[in-house]
Amino acid sequence: SDTLPKSSFDEKNKDHWNIQAQWTLRSKVLAPLNKKIAKNVILFLGDGMSITTLAATRVYLGQKYGHYGEELRLSFEAFPYTGLAKTYCVDNNVADSACSGTAYLTGVKANSGTVGLSAAVKRGDCAGQRDGYHSVTGLMDWAQRAGKSTGVVTTTRVTHASPAASYAHSADRKWEADSDLPKHGLRCDDIATQLVNGRVGKNINVVFGGGRRNFISKKERDSEGFHGHRRDGKDLIKEWLHNKRSQGDVAKYIYHRDELLNLNVADYNSVLGLFSPDHMPYNLEAGDDDPSLNEMTEKAIKLLSKNENGFFLFVEGGRIDTAHHETKARKALDETAEFAKAVEAALRIVDPEETLIVVTSDHSHTMTYSGYSKRGSDILGFTNKMNASDGFPYMTLSYANGPGYRNEEQYARSNLQLEDIKSLNFTFPSLVPISRETHGGEDVAVFAKGPWSHIFSGNYEQNYIPHAIAFASCIGPGFTSCEH
Structure with missing residues (x-):
């Protein structure tokens, strides 16, 4: 629909912003330390x-x-x-869920792919685990x-890696069942x-x-x-x-x-x-x-x-x-x-x-939130200010890498208007083709x-x-x- 949802506040009124900020300030100033x-x-x-x-x-x-x-x-x-x-691991600048799980559950930073072990153990080192x-x-x-x-x-x-870090010690996060271990x-x-x-x-x-x-x-x-x-x-x-x-x-x-x-x-x-x-x-x-x-x-x-x-x-x-x-x-x-x-x-x-x-x-991802869309625009849709310089629209959310890469011909971006962007399994566009999008390396809240x-x-x-x-x-x- 073209009618934008209404804000529950009168955001055009300066009093709204002043009252809201003052309320936040008071609640912080008056909060006792527990x-x-x-x-x-x-x-x-x-x-x-x-x-x-x-x-x-x-x-x-x-x-x-x-x-x-x-x-x-x-x-x-x-x-x-x-x-x-x-969030970084001892050996990698971008964390996976195993090294990060070890950090926030045990208090020790670890190598990527390892669970419940210090970074003295490299991924796959069964002897180090034993x-x-x-x-x-x-x-x-x-x-x-x-x-x-x-x-x-x-x-x-x-x-899986995150829960495993709370109770297990494994040189490889993939060793979830005995059949996942190397045969020899x-x-x-x-x-x-x-x-x-x-x-x-x-x-x-x-x-x-x-x-x-x-x-x-x-x-x-x-x-x-x-x-x-x-x-x-x-x-x-x-x-x-x-x-x-x-x-x-x-x-x-x-x-x-x-x-x-x-x-x-x-x-x-x-x-x-x-x-x-x-x-x-x-x-x-x-x-x-x-x-x-x-x-x-x-x-x-x-x-x-x-x-x-x-x-x-x-x-x-x-x-x-x-x-x-x-x-x-x-x-x-x-x-x-x-x-x-x-x-x-x-x-x-x-x-x-x-x-x-x-x-x-535990870690970030490569999804970004961009454009200058009007308030209330569908977060899962196209930005509505202007098309990109190639004449095609672009989405508010996109990824730096991942399976959402479209095979583009002669440097032309594919036209996403031809796709069903409302589908549950629509893959949002990615810049770099890779079968699984990677984690991001910045801090988490x-x-x-x-x-x-x-x-x-x-x-x-x-x-x-x-x-x-x-x-x-x-x-x-x-x-x-x-x-x-």
Whole structure:
């Protein structure tokens, strides 16, 4: 439609801007510093959630509800304290999810492609993994030692790089099941095995996400008829249940959304939910049997809250990243909106006075937001000020590289008006042809609310984050607020 949505404010009135700024100023000046111990901690991670992604998602979400969009804030953008984290790996200037996961979950920067190991171990070095000397643990381990309950929630496979960094030590992020390891040479424990039998993994109380195939044999089919991926014939789901029960836990395995929603929290203290053989589907393509990120997050918090010592929960919106890799900006923005919804769900059910919530990202992407479009223009459409110098329109969102490259003849850009840009799987234009778009190397935002959230402001290395969380919650071997 040609009629632009209305802003909920009179933006042409100078009083609007003055009142708004004064209100922000007062809320900052009058906000007391919370220096209590953080009994509970939730670390939310938007995988690949660059600052550009946040700005575009505000507009995407706002326009859904009839606003211009630019003036709105995502749930966590209202948090009082923000910082910027530097994301590079020890060996690469642009991070992947494995080295960055190791940084923000264990406090140690690592090499690209490695999980839970210091940079003394190069990618693929199984001997370095087995040696154990270079293994690093972090928040999950420290919280368990302090008697807290722990949980992992993700929309990717639960053995994927980000969640794996919380419990595993792997010289290659791809070693998710035994069949992913090289056929010859040393044998290293795969990531799924470490989740079920590892010292930290086996003590996690709640695990929700995808990746069921990495837990069962190739010869078996799972509850939904999909083949497993393991070569060793093991059924790690049965092993997980056996381990939990022998530890005296009341444990349950679930694989369907209904089971999650109907789960009686009072009855169990350990739950494994594997809702898909691979990554969970994108929200825009999910079926009735697929739980949303906020449904999984809410149930995890309720299960973990029963512990009087508190809990540590890691929640990942992992498919923001996979959508960007495919240059499918529509899906990436929608996954970011879903992620913001999960943060909102958490805020509704925790005590903000004793719960520290940190929201961040592991790395950026190459999507840019450009042109001089009128307010309220479709963020997923063409810029509406003028065509490019070749006479063709261009899109507000585009990528520096990726599969959205069009095969252009004689230096002429392809005419995107001939394509269905409203399609869910439309690939947004890329400058450089490459089958998977790459990450970006700039800093990512960190948002914090709750006890000691003020120590997350400023610009710092990504590996500072878990040290600050441990300080606030009195866990881990470093300096903590209990000694402060």
